[in-house]
Amino acid sequence: MSVATTITAAQGAVFDDVEVGQDIPSVVKGPMTTAHIMRWSAAMENWHRIHYDWQYATGNDGLPDVLVNGSWKQHVVIQLVADWVGDTGWAWKIAFQFRGMNIPGDTLTAWGRVTDKEERGRWGLVDLEIGLRNQKGEESTPGTARVVLPRRGGPPVPYPFDPAALDAP
Structure with a gap:
């Protein structure tokens, strides 16, 4: 099911509209x-050669190519959730696993x-349920x-959000 709704980052999602x-x-x-x-x-000062040295990545580690950084994939998954909740919501918990490799040429x-x-x-x-897939539909980073x-009509979610506020009157 897909609901065609345009939500700007400033607005964010509203609970009543979510299905x-x-x-x-x-x-x-x-x-x-x-x-x-x-x-x-x-930028991350991650100098592991599997991210830039093709000969090392393929020859020494037996990888198919240099690899997209896990921290970059983490950033994109968090961007997905943060963009959807916008300025009015709170991305409370995000969990994911790195289960597959992504390489140059992939559109994620x-x-x-x-x-x-x-x-x-x-x-x-x-x-x-969240994730990161390549152009072939292969899931590399499933999560929740x-x-x-x-x-x-209710109050905005406060920043920072205190989970104890969920049970306050």
């Missing part, structure tokens, strides 16, 4: 190049789908997220 089964707007990056991967490595799509929702006090909790969203 179980709904897809959230995806984030697409790529196609990735060795230059993208090397720039991220340099971060995706999410609502799996559950629950009214809690003045706000709503929404659970998501829990977000706190404002209710229509």
